[in-house]
Structure formats: C-alpha cells, structure tokens
Amino acid sequence: MRVTIASGKGGTGKTTLSVNLAAYLAKHKKDVVLADLDVEEPNSQLFIIGEEKSCTTANKMVPHWDKSECTYCGECADICNFNAIVALSDEIIIYPQLCHSCYACSELCPTNSLPMQSERIGEIKLFESKGFDLIEGRLDLGQEMAVGLIAQTIDFIDKGYEDSLKLFDAPPGTSCPVIEATKKSDLVLLVTEPTPFGLNDLTLAVETMKVLGKKMGVIINRYGIGDDAVEAYCKAEHIPIVAKIKNDKAVAECYARGELVYEQIEHFKASIEQIANFIEDYR
Amino acid sequence: MREIVVISGKGGTGKTSLSASFAYLEGQNAITADCDVDAANMHILLDADFSNRQDFFSGEVAYIDSDKCIDCGKCKTVCRFDAILLKENRHTIDRISCEGCGYCARVCPSGAITMHKQKAGDIFVSNIKNGATMVHAKLGFAAENSGKLVAKVKQEAKMLALKEDREFVITDGSPGIGCPVISSLSGANLVVLVTEATVSGLHDLKRVVELLKTFSLQAVCIINKYDLNKEMNKMIEEYLSTQDIEVIARLGYDETFAHALIEAKPIVEYSAQSQLSVTIKESWEKIKTKIRNQK
Amino acid sequence: MKIIFTAKGDNWESKIDERFGRAEMFVLFDEADDSFKAIKIETEHMEHGAGLQTAQKALELSPDVIITGNGAGNKALDILKRSSVKMYIGAGEMSLKEAYEAYKNEKLNLQF
Structure with missing residues (x-):
C-alpha cells in the first residue's frame, strides 16, 4: 500500500509528520518504508539518526x-x-x-x-534508521526535471520494498511534481492549518486529488490557533478529518532541534496513533 | 523601478506575511507580484478584488481524432511517457501523463494526432486594500511547471510599475530551488531571504544561497522564530556572515503571525503598534535604503 | 552592414522591443541596398528556451549587428557569441529610426 502525505502549502508540518509516523509504525513492528519525494528540498533525513547505506546516481537520457x-x-x-x-x-x-x-x-x-546517453540529474540515497528505511531523492542544483527523479525514486522503492507500507512525503503545491508523487498512491493524507491560508491551499489540493480520483483524509496541524473554517469545509466535502494536532510551541522546539516529537510529547503521540489507525483501517 | 524579491527555501517561514506587510506599508508607491503560484495566498491578506483576468496558456497536449485514427499503435510504441492508453481497442491520450513532446503526432501515419495549446491557469490584476495594485495567478490542474507563469506575473507587474511610475515591485517568490524560483529571481535588484531557526531552515537556506551565487544577486536576510532554537540561530548567523549576507531583522516566535492571518490582515495592519510591527517597519526601511544606495 | 532590430512593429516608426529572446519581430535592414524586411518571431507558445530559438533565427539571417533593448540572456548569448555579430543594447525606449541614429552616433552600448 502507498500513502502520500501532501499539503497545498509548505511549512504545514508535513515532513515532521511523515518522519514521526514512520518511526511510530516501525516501533510497532510494522514493515514500513519512508520516501522523501520533495526532491528539490529533501529534509526528512535531517530528522533521522541513521546510516547512509547506499547512494545511487539518478540519470536521465539526453541526446549527444x-x-x-x-x-x-x-x-x-x-x-x-x-x-x-x-x-x-x-x-x-x-x-x-x-x-x-x-x-x-x-x-x-x-x-x-x-544517440541518447545518460546524464546525471541527482541521486537516490538509502538511510537505515531504527526499524525502517528512508529513501531520499535529491535533485542536483540547476536541474529542473523534478518529475523524472520522483518517478525514479518511486521505482526504486517499488522494486526493493514490494510488501511494505510505503509512505511518500510529497513536495508542496499542486503542480506536476505533486501529481507524480501521488498518482500511484492508494490514499492521500493532506496536512493543513486552521487558517485562511491553510483553507485556500487545502481547497486547491482537494480539487487536484478529486481529478486524480484519490481517497483522501485531512490532518489539521496547529489545531486551536485559528478558526473552524477548515473543519466546516471538510464536512461539506465529506472528507474525513484523521487527526487534529494541537498547537504547541514545544512541538516546534522539538522540530527545530531535529528530534522525534512523538517520543517526547504525549498529545502528539496520540494524534500519530490516530493516523496510524486510520491507515490500518483503510488497508 | 526597482524589484525586491522575497524568498525562502522552505515553506511556513512567514515569507508571505512579511511580503504582504511590505506591500501594505509601501502603498501606492509599489506594485505587488505574487509569484508563489503553487500556493498563492497573498491575495487573501491584501483583499484582492480579482477585477481583471486573462487566460494563460502553456505547453501542449496531444489529441487523437478518433475518426481518423486507424489504431495502428505507432504512437504507443514511441511515447516515452505512457501517455497513450488503449481502451476497448481504441487509442486515447492520458492528458495527465502527456508531456507535449509531439513525437506521436509526427509519426502518426493517418494524421489523426494534433497538438493543442493547453490552458495552464489565470493571471489576475487586482486592486488591493491600500489602493495599490497587485498581480497574481492561479495555476490550473496538473499544469506544467509554473516557471513561465511566474515570468509572466513578474513581467505584468514590472510593466505596470513602469507605466504608472511606481518606485518598487515587491515580489513574493516561489519556494524551492527549481525553475519557478529561478524565474522569480530573474532581474531582482535585491533579494530578501526569510528563514527560521530550525534544522530545515538552515538546510534550505544554504541551498537557496548557492542558487543566488550563481546569479550574483545581492541579498539580505530576516530570521524568523530565531528564539525557537538559540544554537541553530547562531549557526544560521555564522553561516550568513561567511556569505556576506546581512541579517536585517530577527523576529521571535510569535503567534501574532497566525492571529493576523485569521483576520486576513498583514501584521502591520493587524497590530500596527506591536513590537513585531515596529521591527517589520524598520526592516522595510533598511531594505529601501539598501536598494536606493545601490550604484 | 546587415542590421537586425528587435521590434514591436514593421516600420521605421515602430518601437524597439526591449526583449531579445521573446521579441515580437526582427526587422532586417541592409545598408548595402537599403532593403528593409520584417520577420515575425513566434515564441509565445514556448515554455523554455525561447532565447535559444530566437538566437538561432538571428544567426540564420547572418547579420553584422543586432540592436535591442535589454540584451540577450545567457543561453542566447552562448549561441550568438559563436558568430562575429555585434550586439548593441539600450535602445529600449526608442523607435527603430531613433535607434538607428543612436547606433550611427555611437550612443548605444555594446553588450559584446
């Protein structure tokens, strides 16, 4: 099963969530692999204390x-x-x-x-962490074909982790790279904030996912900081709200240090549990 | 006319809140451009009226005329993007996968495939709350790469600024380091980097600074949430000083950002007297002085 | 001398198009026989690389001089520099006629 974690706008906590979810699932003996598909700005690896196991060059074919x-x-x-x-x-x-x-x-x-020859566009790295692997696609500076690298990273995972639960940390936005990171997934979890920005970007993301015909769930991060317009929207659109993560400066501080949040903050752990259960039920 | 581009490698650093504050402060002396096309939000804070809309076309997509198609399958063999589908023995195009290379159209023996321009989004020129003008856009579904749209938004804003004799164009740039960002940076007179004192903040800042170097652009930096992690803040400051980038403001973790957002107001409008607003005003003055002293 | 102007129209009164890569048209003026020809450049549909195609088109006309406004971008420059053409910039606000006079009086800047 493939689950993509996406958000219309950046900075909603998508990466924090993906990393914590993967770590939590692994701790509970689930066979899980995490892919960082934000190939322009891959960050997941910063939060994972693990060893680099392999590094493969990603190429594309160009005429010479x-x-x-x-x-x-x-x-x-x-x-x-x-x-x-x-x-x-x-x-x-x-x-x-x-x-x-x-x-x-x-x-x-x-x-x-x-004749077509291969030319380097970036790399795909494999990190081994506590109980799960992280695969990271990283585009070289100055390269523009994010979509190609995303597709190659997904291929890499499909080959190496056939039976695992695959979590994809998608790039922000709603354009081509996001679609590439989503189109093969069974479920899309959209992370948002209860603010007018959050709602605006969520609406765009939901419209995109509808065209792709994807099953969705919404995770509201920094819950309590804003208004209830996001909740009203989800209700009207019949999209389940999977979890509401409380707004808490301690979460941000934990994140700033690059540490796993769920090990330290109880209410955050409860939310991660809800998300894990939602995915489990879906399977 | 001078252009100031506000960017940040990662999202959620407060880039749009700050750009909108600058736009609000400068009023009719500036034209504002929202180049964060993937997640265009600035119109919310500035209460844009979407008064003027134009279509934006970008790229092509293949189309098969089923009357002319003889289902020979030639197109399917040459397509590298799996964009030719076979449904009930008839060939059709998967518009999402089609890259618009036109290879299929060239090899089709019956002339059934033609390439069509694709509508990729809308561009708006709006009146905003302080009586000024902003240019913004909405990218259509699965639209290709927003680099060209970004260029168009900027061009529109610059032309307006020249025509109406405004001193500044304030551009809210795109996130990341790809084509849209490169597009939003082109022609900038000064770049304002917004980052935050987190692990990702520093990481992404470095990637953006590398990008700036390749274009030899002058930049200043605002560190948001500098008190989230003192150590990280120190590392960011040290890094910036090695790069000769001046830190013009340090903002503490402040929920005013979120509260102003809820009210759909730029911070300097929402809490004009707060310390946060004072700091933002000071940094805007520094930016203007810097840019006026160039050359 | 064969001169290319990047132009917004097809006569001497037309304005110079300050853009090179996405110029609306070229006007080719040959001082040897006073011939004057406008050539449309169609780059509107191009996502990327418009400058490259425009540069290729320019070189096909084998000019000695190009007169434009802002100058060419890096990729287009890369192509143009393979020939001996000289590029003059800073004619952005002028009509073709004014730009030609400015060029004759050495009032324009040489980009390369």
Missing part, C-alpha cells in the same frame, strides 16, 4: 551530438518541442536541462547523429 554523419539539416531542432536543440550551420548544440527525454530527435534523425 555525433558529428561524423551529420548533414546539419536542422530537423532535430525543428522536432524538439522543448527548444533544447539549436541547429547552426556548422554545429548542433544541446541544452540538457531543457530536454524531456522524449527520444524524438534521436529516433527521427535521418543520419542517427543524436
């Missing part, structure tokens, strides 16, 4: 110019819908950051002058 047979016809630049190729009269220039790896230029080139 082989000039020996090239006739400079310019077909490749014309074909590329992403403007990643510039064809001059005596040189073909390729911009790998713009390439989407569609293979069209390579396979349609009349002289086979653009």
